[in-house]
Amino acid sequence: MDITKLTIHELRDMLRKGEISSEEIVKAYFDRIEETEAKLNSFISLNKEEAIKSAREIDKRLKNGEKLGDLAGIPVAIKDNIVTEGVKTTCGSKILENFVPPYDATVVKKLKDEGAIIVGKTNLDEFAMGSSTENSAYKTTKNPWDLERVPGGSSGGSASAVAAGQVPFALGSETGGSVRQPASFCGVVGLKPTYGLVSRYGLVAFASSLDQIGPFTKDVEDCAIALNSITGYDSKDSTSINREKIDYKEALVNDVKGLKIALPKEYFDDSIDAEVKNKVYEAIKVLEDLGATVEEVSLPHTEYALATYYIIAPSEASSNLARFDGVRYGNRVKDYDSVEDLFVKTRSQGFGEEVKRRIMVGTYALSSGYYDEYYRKAQRVRTLIKQDFEKVFENYDVIISPTTPTTAFKIGEKATDPVSMYLSDILTVSVNMAGICGMSIPCGYANDLPVGLQIIGNAFEEKKVLRVAYTYEQNSNFERKQPKIGE
Amino acid sequence: MPYKTIIGLEIHSELLTDSKIFCDCSTEFGGDVNTHTCPVCLGLPGALPVLNKKVVEYGIKAGLAFNCEISERTKMDRKNYFYPDLVKGYQISQYDMPLCQNGYVEIETEDGVKKIRLRRIHIEEDTGKSIHSEDGGSLLDYNRSGVPLIEIVTEPDMNSPEEAKLFLEKLKSILQYIEVSDCKMEEGSLRCDVNINIVDEETGKRSTITELKNLNSFKAAVKAMEYEEERHKKLLEEGKDTRRETRRWDELKNETIVMRVKEEVSDYRYFPEPDIVEMEIDREWVEEIRKELPELPHVKKERFIEQYDLPEYDAEVLTSSKALADFFEETIRYFDDSKQVSNWIMGDISRRLNMENIGIEDVSFTAKDLADLLKLIDEGKISNKIGKKVLRAMFEEGKDPNTIVKEKGLIQISDEGELKKIVDKVLSENQQSVEDYKNGKDRALGFLVGQVMKATRGKANPQLANKLIRESIQ
Ligand SMILES: [Zn+2]
Numbered sequence: 001m002d003i004t005k006l007t008i009h010e011l012r013d014m015l016r017k018g019e020i021s022s023e024e025i026v027k028a029y030f031d032r033i034e035e036t037e038a039k040l041n042s043f044i045s046l047n048k049e050e051a052i053k054s055a056r057e058i059d060k061r062l063k064n065g066e067k068l069g070d071l072a073g074i075p076v077a078i079k080d081n082i083v084t085e086g087v088k089t090t091c092g093s094k095i096l097e098n099f100v101p102p103y104d105a106t107v108v109k110k111l112k113d114e115g116a117i118i119v120g121k122t123n124l125d126e127f128a129m130g131s132s133t134e135n136s137a138y139k140t141t142k143n144p145w146d147l148e149r150v151p152g153g154s155s156g157g158s159a160s161a162v163a164a165g166q167v168p169f170a171l172g173s174e175t176g177g178s179v180r181q182p183a184s185f186c187g188v189v190g191l192k193p194t195y196g197l198v199s200r201y202g203l204v205a206f207a208s209s210l211d212q213i214g215p216f217t218k219d220v221e222d223c224a225i226a227l228n229s230i231t232g233y234d235s236k237d238s239t240s241i242n243r244e245k246i247d248y249k250e251a252l253v254n255d256v257k258g259l260k261i262a263l264p265k266e267y268f269d270d271s272i273d274a275e276v277k278n279k280v281y282e283a284i285k286v287l288e289d290l291g292a293t294v295e296e297v298s299l300p301h302t303e304y305a306l307a308t309y310y311i312i313a314p315s316e317a318s319s320n321l322a323r324f325d326g327v328r329y330g331n332r333v334k335d336y337d338s339v340e341d342l343f344v345k346t347r348s349q350g351f352g353e354e355v356k357r358r359i360m361v362g363t364y365a366l367s368s369g370y371y372d373e374y375y376r377k378a379q380r381v382r383t384l385i386k387q388d389f390e391k392v393f394e395n396y397d398v399i400i401s402p403t404t405p406t407t408a409f410k411i412g413e414k415a416t417d418p419v420s421m422y423l424s425d426i427l428t429v430s431v432n433m434a435g436i437c438g439m440s441i442p443c444g445y446a447n448d449l450p451v452g453l454q455i456i457g458n459a460f461e462e463k464k465v466l467r468v469a470y471t472y473e474q475n476s477n478f479e480r481k482q483p484k485i486g487e
Numbered sequence: 488m489p490y491k492t493i494i495g496l497e498i499h500s501e502l503l504t505d506s507k508i509f510c511d512c513s514t515e516f517g518g519d520v521n522t523h524t525c526p527v528c529l530g531l532p533g534a535l536p537v538l539n540k541k542v543v544e545y546g547i548k549a550g551l552a553f554n555c556e557i558s559e560r561t562k563m564d565r566k567n568y569f570y571p572d573l574v575k576g577y578q579i580s581q582y583d584m585p586l587c588q589n590g591y592v593e594i595e596t597e598d599g600v601k602k603i604r605l606r607r608i609h610i611e612e613d614t615g616k617s618i619h620s621e622d623g624g625s626l627l628d629y630n631r632s633g634v635p636l637i638e639i640v641t642e643p644d645m646n647s648p649e650e651a652k653l654f655l656e657k658l659k660s661i662l663q664y665i666e667v668s669d670c671k672m673e674e675g676s677l678r679c680d681v682n683i684n685i686v687d688e689e690t691g692k693r694s695t696i697t698e699l700k701n702l703n704s705f706k707a708a709v710k711a712m713e714y715e716e717e718r719h720k721k722l723l724e725e726g727k728d729t730r731r732e733t734r735r736w737d738e739l740k741n742e743t744i745v746m747r748v749k750e751e752v753s754d755y756r757y758f759p760e761p762d763i764v765e766m767e768i769d770r771e772w773v774e775e776i777r778k779e780l781p782e783l784p785h786v787k788k789e790r791f792i793e794q795y796d797l798p799e800y801d802a803e804v805l806t807s808s809k810a811l812a813d814f815f816e817e818t819i820r821y822f823d824d825s826k827q828v829s830n831w832i833m834g835d836i837s838r839r840l841n842m843e844n845i846g847i848e849d850v851s852f853t854a855k856d857l858a859d860l861l862k863l864i865d866e867g868k869i870s871n872k873i874g875k876k877v878l879r880a881m882f883e884e885g886k887d888p889n890t891i892v893k894e895k896g897l898i899q900i901s902d903e904g905e906l907k908k909i910v911d912k913v914l915s916e917n918q919q920s921v922e923d924y925k926n927g928k929d930r931a932l933g934f935l936v937g938q939v940m941k942a943t944r945g946k947a948n949p950q951l952a953n954k955l956i957r958e959s960i961q
Contacts, residue, residue, distance in 0.1 A: 083533040096532070103526050105533055202533040208761035238537050238763050316761055319567050322576020323530045327627070339625075343569050366567070366756035375758060 003028040004165035005482070008074050008222040011168060015062060015073050022055035022062070022073030026117055029075045033119070033166045036485050039147055041139040042161040044080045045088050046120040051075065054117045061115075070225045072115030077161045077170040080121035081128050081204040082213065084108050087118075091204050092126040092136035092154075095350030096330045105202020106237070107171060107213050107230045114229050119167055122157030126352045127321065128178055128206045130154050131424045134415050135354045142411070143185060144483035145449055149408040152182030152424075155216070159186040162216040164485050169226050170216045175206045176309050177403075177428025179214040180440040184403035184452025187442045187483070189217045189469070191227060192428075194459045195435035196241035199234030205320040207313040208239075210432045220441065220470040224248035227462065243460070251466035254474045257291035260396045261468075266302035267401035267427055275446035279478075280402045283443040283453045286475055287400075287468065297396065299388040302430060304381050306422060309429040311365050311378040317355075318362030324350065357418065386434040393458040398468050401427055403440040403452030427454060437462050441469045444478040489689045490723070492716050494651050494681060495643035498658060499636050500668040501613065501676035502545045508612045508635035509536030509579065516674050520618075520628040528633035530574030535762050538563065542635040543586065545667040546610045547768070547776050549637055550587030552665045552783060553605050553658075557773050561586050563760040568753070571625065572615040574632055580611035582757040586768075592661070593785070594653040603654050604642040611636050631675075637667075643682065648712035655679060655705050656807070660784050664809045672704055679708055684729070685719045694719040694729045700746060701735040711736035714743050787812055795825035804833055810848040814857075821858030824865070831861065835878055851885030860888040873897050873945055901948040903955070906939075909947070910955045913938045921960055932956065 003011070003025055014020045030048055037043060058073040078084060081091045083101035085108075090096045104112065111118070125135035133141040133156025141156040143149040144164035151160040155172025159182035162170050172179040174192040183190025192214045203213055215226035228249065233242040263284065268277060288294050326332035326346030333349055336342040351359070365374035392399060404424055414421040431438040436459050443453035453472070457465035507514055510527035526534035550557050564582035590605035613636050615629035639658070645651045659677060662668040670677040681699040686692070697715055702708040711734075719729055734743040759765075782790070784806050791802040791812070806812045811832070818828045836857075840847060860881070864874045869892060880891045892898055900906050914921055917938060923931035932953070939952040 083531075089532070091532070099532070101526075101531065101533070103531070103534075201535050204532040205762075236537060237535050239761075315758065319565050319577050319756070319758070322567060322569065323532070323574060325569060325571075325576060327571045328529065328574065329531070339571055340569075363756065366758050368754050368756070371756075371758070 002165075004032040004168075006168065007218045008070065008168050008225050011074055012070050012072075018062075022058040022117065023052060025073060026051050026055040026075055026119065029119060029165075029167055032164075036144075036164050036166060039142060039485060040144060040160050040164055040166070041141045042122055042157045042164070042166055043077070043120045044090055044092065044123050044136075044138055044157070047087060047118055050087075051117050051119045058115050058117070069114040069229070071111065071229050074116050074169070075119045075167050076111055076116045077120055077122045077158055077167040078108060078118055079124055079155050079158050079170070079172045081124055081173060081206075082108060082171060083202040083204065084118065084121065087121065089121065089204070090138070091128070092124045092138060093324075093351065093355070094137045094331060095324045095326075095346070099330050101202075103202065106199035106234045108202060110230055110232070111171075116229070122155070122161055122170060122172075124157055125154035126355050127204070127317070128154040128173055128175055128211075129317070129354050129358055131177070131181060131421050132409075132411070132414065133157060133182075134411065135352055137352055140411060143408045144485040145187065146408065147485070148410055149449070150185065150411055152185035152404075152408060154178040154182075155190075156182050158216050159183055159188055159190065162186070162188045162218060163483055168218065169222055171213055171230070172216055173203055173206075173211060173213050174428075174432060175210045175313055176432050177425040179216065180403050180428050180431075180438055180452065180454060181425060183216055183440040184450065184454075185408035187445075187450025187452075189220055189223045189439070189441050191215055191223050191439045191462070191465075192431060192437060193227065193231065193462060194437045195432075196239050197437075197460065197462070198230050199232070199237045199240045201234055201236040205316075207316040208320060209316060210309075210313060212432070220466060220473045221249070221252055223439070223469070224252055224466050227466075241460075246463065248462060248466055251463035252470045253467050254471050255290070256287050256468055256471045259292045259398070259464075259468065261287060261292050261294045262297040262392050262396035262399045263294060264299040264302065264392070264399060264401060265296050266299055271405055271423075271426075272402055273406045273446070276402050276404070276406060276451050279444040279446060279451040280400070280453055282478075283472060283476065284400055286477065287472055290471060290475060292468075294400075295396070297392050297399075299385075299392065299430065301381065301384045301388050305385055305430040305433060306426050308378045308381045308385070309425075309433060310361070310422060311374050312382065312433070314358040314362030315365045315375050315378075316362070318359045318366065321351075321355065321359055326350070354418070382433050385430055389430070389434045389436055389456075389458070393461075397457075397464050398461075399456040400468075401454045401456070403427060403454040407446050407449035407451060431456055435459060437465055439465050439469055441473060442480075443472070443476065445481065489687055490685045490720055491688050492646050492648075492683065492685050493643045493693075494645040494648070494683050494712060496639075496641045496645070496651060496654065497680040497682070498639040498655075499678040499680075500639065500662055500670060502542060502635040502637060502667050503669060504539060504541045504545060504635055506539060506541075507633035508539050508542045508610070509633055512633065514634045516676070518630055520626075520630065523630040524632070528574070529629055530576075530632075536579060536760075538763055538766075539635065542610050543766070543768075544776060545635070546586045546608060546637055547773055548665050548780065549639070549662065549667050550590065550608050551773070551777050551780055552661050553587070553590035553592055553608065553639070555587035555590030555605060555608060557587055557768055558584060559770075560584060560765060560767055562765040563763045564757050565760050567756045570614070571627060572617050572629075572632070574615065574629060578612060578614065579760055579763070580638075581609035585609035592654060592657050594650065594657050596650060596653065601644075601650070603644045603650075606640045606642055608637050608639050611638060648709045648716065651681070651712060652705055652709050655708065657784070660807055660809070664781055664783055666781070666809075678702075679705075681708060681712060683712055683715050683719070685716065685723065687723060692723065694723055695731050697729055697743075698733040699736065699743065700733055707736045707738065710741070711743050714741075718743070781809075784809075791815075795819070795829070797825060797829055801829045801833060804837070805829065808846060810846055814847045814854050817854030818858050818861075821855050822861045822865075824861070827861055827865075828857070831857065831878075835875055839882055850882060852881040852887070856881060856887045863888055863892060867899060867901060867948065868892070869897055869899050870945065870949060873899070876945070897946060899948045900943055900946050901951055903951065906943075906947055906951055907955055909942050910939055910952065910959060913942055914956070914959055924960055
């Protein structure tokens with residue numbers, strides 16, 4: 001039996017039955033990491049000693065007969081823009097090369113409280129700005145299905161780690177599709193929760209009104225388990241919503257009879273790869289055969305989503321990234337003549353090209369004289385996009401589409417053309433703009449590369465999304481493969 | 488005089504909440520550097536602000552005390568600029584939807600009551616503080632970072648430095664009355680920026696507005712405004728104009744000095760703070776706050792005139808600070824001669840407070856102690872003069888007057904037999920003065936009484952001494 005091919009719920013069951021120890025699990029995953037990491041570059045830092053120590057503690061507690069949660073003793077990887085007390089958090093940027101946060105993000109604290117074992121911090125596009133993980137200042141993560149291809153981004157490290165069996169699950173973050181897109185490229189399950197469902201406290205902000213932390217898992221059941229552990233009101237995040245705690249495992253129902261599925265025609269247009277569309281249509285057929293009704297709808301403002309996103313996100317980013325000035329933490333240049341000089345040189349040398357590009361765009365869009373034309377107008381369009389979804393959800397339970405226009409592209413293919421890179425998020429950004437939830441699950445392969453099925457739900461309708469995903473997963477008829485990495 | 492001065496003020500006042508505006512850190516002044524800090528007020532990556540409800544409450548309180556409209560919807564905004572003491576690269580403030588708008592403060596000028604309009608009051612966070620070390624380096628203390636402030640912006644309604652001073656005094660007094668700020672300029676909890684220019688009323692020509700910053704006392708503010716008034720006039724008279732610039736007051740040179748010339752308006756790229764959701768201010772809450780507002784200075788002043796039969800001037804001075812007014816009323820509870828209490832507070836006590844630059848709340852004796860002192864005088868146990876001496880000891884030693892009088896043996900000698908002996912001794916030692924008095928020189932009597940007082944170290948009852956001397960000589 002290969003431990004690293006198991007899911008959270010399988011590992012949990014074995015742990016509870018005493019068939020395996022957490023220490024054995026953690027060690028098996030570290031062996032897998034050692035075997036594959038040189039090829040994949042999923043991690044920025046690893047935490048082996050601490051992880052094994054924590055695993056032993058969990059084993060002790062299990063032996064004492066303590067009743068522990070689903071994640072007790074289960075390894076997890078954390079995207080390196082989520083702060084971890086005492087463990088370096090770089091955001092994939094030079095400017096935070098040696099930054100060791102003095103506190104844990106709320107999600108990290110929740111995972112630790114549940115007994116999950118943090119094995120390391122995963123690679124990402126610098127400050128989560130990118131769709132390929134090529135923008136990391138440290139390394140380029142590879143797609144486990146094809147090492148010449150990108151894993152997607154910005155949470156590419158987390159997606160790659162789960163796909164390659166380096167961890168059973170990982171946390172990523174989304175601003176415009178950074179969980180769903182890499183999940184799709186790497187053939188794993190990825191969820192972007194409703195804005196406000198998961199605390200952002202300790203997530204290094206890219207665009208505050210869009211950012212949300214989400215899990216990568218191997219299957220839908222694991223996704224529900226992971227979601228259970230990270231959701232909940234947090235008094236440290238004013239945008240976190242105070243509502244009754246939901247058990248997402250209740251959503252694992254193999255039944256979609258009577259559910260109404262909407263297919264937005266804008267998400268199936270000619271810019272979407274035909275093979276990708278075919279796989280998605282096959283998946284929809286499965287759901288239809290199980291009793292769901294499927295109808296075409298329109299989300300008329302879709303064509304403005306990307307442009308709007310690329311005003312709002314950089315605007316907020318330009319402000320959020322102002323704190324990295326070399327004064328209090330992070331890298332600081334050695335030679336400078338004045339405080340201004342210190343700021344300019346530290347930021348010029350500390351930030352990469354894409355980050356600088358977005359800071360420039362955002363600064364421009366917020367400038368007096370341009371604010372009304374760009375930022376304010378973008379906020380209005382954002383409202384229209386939101387209303388598009390609201391209208392559809394009046395009559396439908398979920399929206400289904402491809403997650404990405406294509407399968408994983410080649411490393412370097414889009415690196416010099418920002419706009420074509422931005423287009424890979426065209427099917428995911430609207431969900432962030434509307435603050436609703438979305439999920440990507442594998443639905444087959446095109447040219448041996450995974451294709452992702454996107455299921456979008458209204459705000460706080462994660463249960464419906466999980467139910468559709470679970471039903472599809474239980475009834476899907478494509479032959480599941482494993483990436484060949486390390487074999 | 489065809490010139491008219493135009494002054495507008497921007498006042499920053501630190502609020503007296505226990506914790507900071509977006510985190511639980513203490514707002515206490517002092518404390519070792521960087522000890523009142525956490526990830527939020529240090530602006531660490533990932534940390535998020537959560538608005539302290541007390542800050543909104545205090546802002547509303549101030550708004551109500553200054554006759555403002557309290558907004559039904561309000562939000563926080565980011566003001567973006569780089570500065571080492573600004574931890575996030577932006578200050579969380581309010582831009583186009585301030586908490587309070589359209590208020591006013593009434594001041595009493597020589598020409599009667601004048602309304603100074605307030606454009607807005609908003610809430611925001613304070614920044615940290617740079618400490619310049621001797622080797623030319625800078626150190627940063629973030630204890631003040633995230634301390635709540637209100638910014639009060641007036642319309643340009645003041646037409647002289649004197650009016651501005653009256654306004655500031657009134658503003659300070661009201662803020663202290665409603666207990667939202669202690670307004671200690673020396674601790675930086677009240678800061679005032681001035682916009683000043685003049686207009687030639689004949690030609691309508693205006694000088695360019697000068698901004699005055701870093702004014703660390705009302706006195707400095709007034710001096711700086713007076714200086715600017717003259718500077719602007721002189722330039723206009725010469726057919727020149729002022730520049731758009733920021734100046735500060737130099738205490739040593741007695742003049743304002745250019746800090747920076749503003750070439751263009753700074754662009755703070757304000758936008759709504761996405762980390763804090765827009766707020767709706769509950770009207771019932773506002774009414775509750777309104778009900779809890781204490782009696783404000785002008786109302787208290789009218790009451791003092793009425794209730795304690797005080798002259799207007801006394802009432803004005805006594806109600807200028809809530810602490811002073813409270814002290815007065817507390818004293819009256821134990822000793823009900825209001826004129827006497829007022830005289831002592833406005834006389835010796837105020838002089839001493841001014842000299843030491845402290846407030847009544849800083850003295851070590853209580854209102855009851857003062858009442859006890861006045862009782863001792865009233866009952867003839869000590870003289871007025873000894874009373875002043877006892878008051879000094881109260882200031883310095885903080886003991887109650889009865890203890891001081893006992894310890895120092897200051898009880899007045901009112902026993903005729905005892906005093907007669909001393910009078911006789913003094914008369915026998917000052918025969919010349921006795922002769923002088925007999926020859927009609929009245930001044931000699933004063934001298935003899937003085938000698939008796941001296942011999943008793945001031946403890947003799949002066950009226951009795953006077954009587955006994957006259958009786959002996961005749
Ligand atoms: Zn703090």
